[in-house]
């Protein structure tokens with residue numbers, strides 16, 4: 371059997387690519403080294419009946435209608451709107467820090483003054499914490515410092531091993547300070563989790579007569595003189611590669627930096643473990659956050675709940691370690707550009723996904739990227 375396309379990785383990027391190619395009549399082979407499909411979105415029902423996310427919490431959100439329309443072919447979404455709080459002492463404080471949080475800390479009157487300063491300073495409705503700290507207004511500066519110290523500093527040190535000032539500013543901009551009452555984590559048009567989970571959604575994406583999926587297959591992908599070899603055999607057709615690009619090229623320009631995660635799952639015999647689906651530990655504890663899954667899957671299960679604690683650390687490439695977050699900096703961007711230049715010389719190779727593109731993509735950005743890449747690839751078909 372020969373395939374026009376081989377896709378490495380059955381995560382969101384690989385499955386989207388496979389489906390879009392298959393819909394255009396191409397025969398596609400998907401190879402996944404894990405024993406299951408879904409990549410890092412993989413979820414399954416644990417012994418207590420809770421649908422848990424094995425590789426960290428994934429909440430889908432997008433304002434990109436085309437991305438939504440594509441995914442909604444394979445699943446309905448449950449409409450869950452993510453809410454997060456930081457636990458500071460015994461108190462819970464909304465994240466992103468919003469106008470209600472400002473009132474809680476500074477009282478109603480001062481919060482009113484802060485709001486009008488924010489409007490004057492062009493910081494309304496949202497502003498990044500780093501910009502707030504550099505504000506000319508002493509009130510806004512003070513607020514910026516409060517949020518930096520209570521929400522960002524310790525959490526970012528745990529998550530990245532560096533302070534917010536030392537990491538790519540786009541990372542902390544993902545969670546701005548909000549001068550409105552909106553207490554949702556995301557303000558996108560479409561939000562939610564697939565009603566029966568990501569694994570089922572991805573399984574439906576891959577369910578096409580033009581797609582063959584093989585899991586638990588660890589192929590050795592090698593590039594020799596701009597040609598691709600899969601476990602020693604020259605590849606016929608094209609390759610969509612969604613894994614780490616440094617690995618694909620034998621680390622010839624050194625290892626790209628990633629963060630990996632350790633997860634601790636606990637099942638508790640209680641209806642509810644915490645008041646929010648996700649609680650961030652921004653001033654205490656070694657873990658960054660605790661997620662209680664049934665609060666986002668919206669399952670009605672009494673008397674039992676499953677939670678997960680996340681610990682972040684440097685990815686060293688040791689056996690069994692999984693790279694989750696690319697560590698973006700000027701240096702790592704330059705290093706990635708060297709790898710990208712190699713891939714640009716290979717018309718047989720298509721890179722897409724958080725790992726392959728070395729970008730801190732959200733799920734919708736992964737699908738958008740794949741849609742664009744495959745549209746360019748199949749242009750005219």
Ligand code: UDP
Nearest residue numbers: 465521522525526529541542544545650652
């Ligand atoms: N962040 C933080 N405190 C928080 C939430 C986020 O310091 O309570 C910072 C931290 O550096 C984090 C980044 O903002 O890595 C982006 O947060 P996001 O929730 O988007 O991260 P993800 O869910 O992708 O891990």
